[in-house]
Amino acid sequence: MRSIRMLTRLLLPAMLAGLTGCAALPDMSPYTDATLQLRSTVVAGGHAVQAGLESAAASYEAGDPAARQIREQAAQFNQAWRARIDGADALLAYTEAVTDLARSGTQGDASARKLADALGGLATGVGVVLPAAGTVATITDVAAFVYGHIAAARAAKSLDQALHAAQPAVDRLATVLSQDLQASLDILHAARRLQATAMALKFNEETAYLKTLARERKAIYGKDTQTPADEQRLRQIGELLDATRSWREPMEQAQADTEAQYRLRIQLIHATQAAVAEWAAAHRSLAAAVRENRSVNVEALVQATQEAKELVRRLRTL
């Protein structure tokens, strides 16, 4: 019996390689992980735009028509962005399905054994007298081994068809998402400027006071010679500027925080754009790799999504 098994192991691989074309299936898990991350980034990108609009609205006095209009736009954006999240969910479901398809090709041996067990149970049930246990094991081994190769070939063919059939949708999604992200960038830029205008009006008196003092100090510094009166005035200006610290520093801190949040949101959208482009390119590479029976490197995609992930983490901590 051992010699039959040995012979099977020696002869069948060559025969099956000829029949199935040595199907090699790529490890799709990094691609699935990257797609999951891309989905999170799409969600976070939507939140970032929403937060940018809400910050802009909050800069206005309550009841200001501009604030109401911005809030309405934020609600409209939120509703429209849900379709993007649904799209990203469908994309993830697709990626998981093709990953599972690739995995099914590597599990042919186990699938055949599972079925053999079930059929063995059925045979006992209907009263079929099975051959001796050793013979059954050998038959199962051979069947599982053969089916392992058949499954790999079938999965490679199905995966090839699935990846190529999906490529137009992948390209379309990448284009549409990229356009949406570009529009989102403009929304964030506009929201930031609305905020800046509102803040300029809100702190108009304070800013004017600071600028007046700064201008006077600059004029004194610009003189060829300074009189004792000039020196006295410079000291006074210094004291006046010090006295503004209690309200100036919180105001400047708030402005710096707002600017930092804006920069981070912009960075996140840019990172998402890069990740989407890498994702579509990686899909194309995977499709080609499966067709040409070679390995594929999705490191650029993994790196792009990692960068986006880090930005999402930083945004959450703000």
Place this chain on the structure above:
Amino acid sequence: MSEWDSIEGFQEWSDKLGELLGEARDAARNPDADARFAISDRLTAFILNSRPNNEAIKALDDIAARASQDLMLGVLDERLMEIVGRTAEWLQVAKQFSEQAASAGAQASAIRLEKAHRVAQSLTESVHRLQELRSSLVDTDDPEFARSVTKAVETLQKLRAQIERIT
């Protein structure tokens, strides 16, 4: 020296605002948002730099603020409409991916011989029930029924052999 340093008095500030509003009108017609962002920045800079901060100058600041807001609210509206306009396409793409996912899932299931496995399990269960039924029949029961049960078990046996062959 910035563009604001040499401006003095209400008239000069008013003239400067007139110049900026003219540029804002041109930018509003430009589909590229960057031109509008640039003029919005200058209108805000006008608010921050105009002086002295008396009522007349503040009135100019309010005009500058409104112009900047109108430009930016216009950008928001345009971009939002673009996004909303693409929503139908998203729904279509999502549907395509869902279909692709279902198709790939079905193929994976077929490769795993899941259907055949389920059929085998279901048949095994049926056989056990039939065997139980056959053994519970006594001689006094309908012999025709007993023969039908035996035939059913034989049919299942044939079916099993066929499953083995097709998979």
